[in-house]
Amino acid sequence: MLSPTERKKASFSLLPAHNTDMRKYEEVYLTFANTGYDKALCDLYSEIFIDNVKRPNAADIIQLAALYERIHDPKASLFQMAKLQDKKLSNPDRFDFCVQSLKASSLSGLWVDAEEFRTANISFMQKYSEKLPQNKVADMYIALALADCAAKNYTQALSLLKFGYKPQGKNDTKLLEIFITAVYIFAKANDPSGLEGALNNANACLNMISNFEFSWCREYYEKRIEDASNGIF
Numbered sequence: 001m002l003s004p005t006e007r008k009k010a011s012f013s014l015l016p017a018h019n020t021d022m023r024k025y026e027e028v029y030l031t032f033a034n035t036g037y038d039k040a041l042c043d044l045y046s047e048i049f050i051d052n053v054k055r056p057n058a059a060d061i062i063q064l065a066a067l068y069e070r071i072h073d074p075k076a077s078l079f080q081m082a083k084l085q086d087k088k089l090s091n092p093d094r095f096d097f098c099v100q101s102l103k104a105s106s107l108s109g110l111w112v113d114a115e116e117f118r119t120a121n122i123s124f125m126q127k128y129s130e131k132l133p134q135n136k137v138a139d140m141y142i143a144l145a146l147a148d149c150a151a152k153n154y155t156q157a158l159s160l161l162k163f164g165y166k167p168q169g170k171n172d173t174k175l176l177e178i179f180i181t182a183v184y185i186f187a188k189a190n191d192p193s194g195l196e197g198a199l200n201n202a203n204a205c206l207n208m209i210s211n212f213e214f215s216w217c218r219e220y221y222e223k224r225i226e227d228a229s230n231g232i233f
Contacts, residue, residue, distance in 0.1 A: 061080050102114055170209065
C-alpha cells in the first residue's frame, strides 16, 4: 500500500479537498500499519475512496485491486479493474492498470485473457518502464511471469524474473517478492527440485532482512512463502 508520502507525490494529489482526502488516507494507512493486509482493510478502503465517491480516482481503484490480490482474491481485483476498462488513463495509471490487470487475470486462471491483454499492452509497458525505478520494473516482470505461469510456460516465466534486478541492501522486500514469485512458479510447475532451491533462496532473503517496516511483516512474508510453495500467490 502506498505510504501517505508516496500518495502525495501521485498525480491525484492535486484534487479538490486534497487535505481532507489525505487525512482520510492517513487513517486508513494507520490501520494497514497496525494490522496489515486483510479483508477489513479492503472494505475500509473501498468504503472511503470508492463506494461513497461520485467519481473514484483511477489510482484508488487500482490500489484497491492490489489490496484484494494481497488477500488472495484475484476475482475481486478483476472486478475493480473492469471499472477502468476503456477509460482514458494517465501513463502512470495505465502502467499500474496493466500490471494489476495481468496479475489478476493470471491468478484467476484466465490465461487466454492475460495473453491477449499482454499482446495489446506490452509495447506501452516496456517503453514506459524505461522511465521507472527498478522496483516498478520488477512489478511488471512479476506480472509478466505470472501470465506465462498461468499459460504453463514455466521456463519462460522463470527467465522473466532474471531481468537484472539489482538488490537494494539487506532489507530489500522487492527482491523477496521476486524470490516468492519463483517459489510459486516452481510449485505450479510441479518441480520438487526447483521448488527446494527457490524456497532456500526465498528463506535466505527473508532471514537477511532485519528491519521490517511494520511488526507484522515477517510473519506475513513467512506465510507468503508457505502459500507460494503450495501454489497460492
